[in-house]
Amino acid sequence: GRYGTYGGQFIPETLMSEIERITAAYNHYKADPEFLKEFHDLLNNYANRPSLLYFAEQMTADLGGAQIYFKREDLNHTGAHKINNVIGQALLAKRMGKTRLIAETGAGQHGVATATIAALFNMDCEVFMGKEDTDRQRLNVYRMELLGAKVHAVTTGTQVLKDAVTATMQEWTRRVDDTFYVMGSAVGPYPFPQMVHDFQSVISKEAKQQLLQETGKLPDAVVACVGGGSNAIGSFADFIDDPSVKLYGVEAAGDGVDTDRTAATIERGSDGIFHGMKSIFLQDKHGQIDKVYSISAGLDYPGIGPEHAALAKSGRAEYVGITDAESVDAFEYIAKTEGIIAAVESCHAVAYVEKLAPTMRKDQIIICTISGRGDKDVASIAKYRGVDINE
């Protein structure tokens, strides 16, 4: 249950027996051919995998350095990488005899993915979302309700994502028998970070195979955005043991790594124990968890998955910050050059590619994961640019 000094299972005793059962079940099913077959069938025939590995010819030419490939998780059903993991966890829940899924959500992406699979599997679904977020994202609330989920507005604490996580954990401690907590990112108590790693690793497995088939080569760099870190760990997974492949995790720096309005956990945070794991967190000197900020709701989390903390500590992966302003520029840049409206989360990675590619040779290759589509962000980008889009 550890990644170096990080990870662990820092959760209430009420949940420990359940975590033991989940661990045992997961250890069993992750090697069960039937389970894996059903998982991959759903990935392929429902989530629409494999996702494209797309050569960004215009952007490559424009930046004049390394060849840029996008791994297009935005083309998955529901529009983001989240579905990969939710399918895996929900399938495990089903195998364990659970009939009810609960999940936290920030802007709503993970909640929508969970509600989607709950609908498909005909399971009950309840989603916890900070009141501030339910107010900002009523459309996503309605979307989850359309899918049959019940959405709870969390009115405790700062009423945002971390409070939603807390509330979901509390609900789980209240009713653990029939309920599975579908963790939305590579965080939480072990084995959740490992499950998310495994279920999301399809991203890098496909990408590696696709790139080898197209070019016969491994990439020189892999770039992915990191909030909790699920798309990034999935993008890194199959390359971690390839030492020639540099791994870059791109965090949301908000107004800047050196300001208080940031979500750049690794650059600004310190070791801590929170949400079930030992990892790196944005917190004050006493250990109180900070309120964090980013234009991107999906990166707006005060921690990072424990495997990322370990990869940062060991130096195997490098973590960099990209500001709101840089990510919005990248949002516009990829739209105009490639006709792709990418999630503002993903555009943090794109912005770093814009810096990285020109420093590399033309025969080198970058794979950048587009973790989700950006239709959800068009309104906030307009607002950021001062354009009135109220309809």
Added chain:
Amino acid sequence: GRYGTYGGQFIPETLMSEIERITAAYNHYKADPEFLKEFHDLLNNYANRPSLLYFAEQMTADLGGAQIYFKREDLNHTGAHKINNVIGQALLAKRMGKTRLIAETGAGQHGVATATIAALFNMDCEVFMGKEDTDRQRLNVYRMELLGAKVHAVTTGTQVLKDAVTATMQEWTRRVDDTFYVMGSAVGPYPFPQMVHDFQSVISKEAKQQLLQETGKLPDAVVACVGGGSNAIGSFADFIDDPSVKLYGVEAAGDGVDTDRTAATIERGSDGIFHGMKSIFLQDKHGQIDKVYSISAGLDYPGIGPEHAALAKSGRAEYVGITDAESVDAFEYIAKTEGIIAAVESCHAVAYVEKLAPTMRKDQIIICTISGRGDKDVASIAKYRGVDINE
């Protein structure tokens, strides 16, 4: 240039030489292996084809009749079937040496698709959209602008889709040398309906092959929604010569076929000549074109493609109306049973499948095309249900 008595080239003389050039170019390139290779490369590596043929297991069980398969055009890049056609036409334009694409759009889907490909091809793009629609759909206007397109609000006539078509045609007559009019549906002067047929026929070609591979059988029925009719003609194309396959085009009946608030062209319209073609239109007894209505902006067009008019007349395809109320019910039904938020356009087809499937045997098969994703419709469905989603 005819489909039975329908079709033709009823356009200003100013455009006739250009139409002749387009016809010649299209006749050349549609048999050019290089062109077809590039077209299919873009379909596969940019638009994310082949799209899934998805067995709707829950819905099949729930309806208790024919086996229901969805052809998932909602999983294409940009979220609808529109991109197939736009890639084909834009590629033809490029081959013809054009540097500028113009297009009409209603709610914005075709405009976004055109702007997307213009960005990818680095071509200029101007989109014409009724002022009423630019006001209602500011987000889509901004989306097109993000992609580098210039959006013109059309202030003439009723300021909706048909006026946008008129304005685009006018712009085309003004500047024809470097400009290609990317027609958004299977309408307009020949060879546009045929081009759209050909470029969209990938839907039925894939679906046939996918179904044969999975079941060894042809479908017993194909169901698709019809506005201008591009997804429907694409869904029908490869089955037209298979007489055992029943073809159903589902029109938007709005408040009802017998009311004035409808867009059910074939049930309520009559023969006419408009927008470059002889076809069936909703019009008054003098031949003035009606203002039409549907909850679905994509089906809100007073005409239908000439090939559909011919298929209706010959009886090869059957056209039926689905009301706003039925389509909204279907929108909710498919979300809850299959975890798919489908475009309200497509939900007209789904609603008809709900009626059709129970009348068929369990060994029979329906293919229903999900022409696009429904994220764009969530707000209007909420509004229809009286739920406040203003954020």
Added chain:
Amino acid sequence: MSNLKQVFTDEKAFIAFVVAGDPNFDATVDHIVALAEGGADIVEIGLPFSDPVADGPVIQEADLRAFAAGANTDKVFDLVAAVRQRTQVPLVFLTYLNLIFKYGYDAFCAKCAELGVSGLVIPDMPYEERAGLAPYADQHGVDLVPLITPTSGDRIAKIAKAATGFIYVVSSLGITGTRDEIQTDLGSLVSQIKAVTDIPTAIGFGVHTPDQAAALGQVADGVIVGSAIVKLIAEHGDQAAPYLKQYAHEMKAALPAK
């Protein structure tokens, strides 16, 4: 075949366009009479269509005023009957094919013949699509006035050969409306037409000043003015008759002698 061709025999022709029913039917009758009195050789009556693909904003707005006054095909025929009580100026209709199609090709042409409407200008009926209507037009002696444009190129010969009445030479690309400069080489365009037919030519789209009339009258057998007249009507409403008469007079006077 009508008498239209004869209009061009002795003089360069001034052809004036109004939208039927703009701003109301009585006014349109007055306007047509005034234009004829002022010197218009042919009056082109626009039968408004809901979606006029070839028309610019000036005429589109006139169409909306006409619809507000109740314009439809039947009403426009009534209008022509009223006009015929007061003037025998040659008349043609400008309209879109759907209105003729819905009325019935035969019936529409018969009605034109009955009311003395000599020809039809149909912007959305190119050469290739005239076969449906042409037999009825021929039978009732109604000319189908074709349009030839700067982009017609190789098409000129076949269009010109089939023309009756006169040929509407479109001065520039785009839609109707006044233009300060016309850049097309109209001399060359008209020469190509004249090489295959003796049917008269009249230049329209963008023509509005007497200077233009003088210049274009050197090139073709007549000029057609639409938007400029419609603007006068927009400005003066049902009091436009004297202005129209004066304008027609100036334009006709500016045309060179044959």
Added chain:
Amino acid sequence: MSNLKQVFTDEKAFIAFVVAGDPNFDATVDHIVALAEGGADIVEIGLPFSDPVADGPVIQEADLRAFAAGANTDKVFDLVAAVRQRTQVPLVFLTYLNLIFKYGYDAFCAKCAELGVSGLVIPDMPYEERAGLAPYADQHGVDLVPLITPTSGDRIAKIAKAATGFIYVVSSLGITGTRDEIQTDLGSLVSQIKAVTDIPTAIGFGVHTPDQAAALGQVADGVIVGSAIVKLIAEHGDQAAPYLKQYAHEMKAALPAK
């Protein structure tokens, strides 16, 4: 190992919980003294954490009041020092592991020993994760009070064997808060614990009435009351001391004799 176990030797224990700094530090000192005077055998002091996973809304709101009063780890140690001026009632901290981790395991335990804080209740530190902190706790004689819950099952033996001070028996699933009915078979749960250890047990989560105290006192060696006390403080603010004293008296009196 501390003196905590001794508290349970002669009597059933009443353990009272307050949040440090709710509604301010002076008041909390008064409240702790009042509870001790009323009969509380141990006072459990909540060191507030920004994200209290195990706590219900009543205690979360108390945390927010404490934060508003400036609560942090240093301030809470100062508070304990002030308490120690007025009472020698046994004290334990309830807090989350991150606050201890950030202070430093060694330093935190040393400080507890210095101020006479006998034990730590850490809801997010299960048995498997105690190895980091346990050596320092041992070294400084601070008890790590484990929680055992109705879901602990097979885990009971190992948790109980490692326990020092007392064992916090969680009455029901979920988070802290008053409950009218406790459905868990607590008798069986406590028996399982008693089968492996002689460390005293105290039942918490949902306990609030003297009747509950009487009943649960038959089962375990003590009861823990949190939310009910915090509600009194929420109601009476810095004037809550007499109510707390009275409440502690009633609860203590309701407990059965050993």
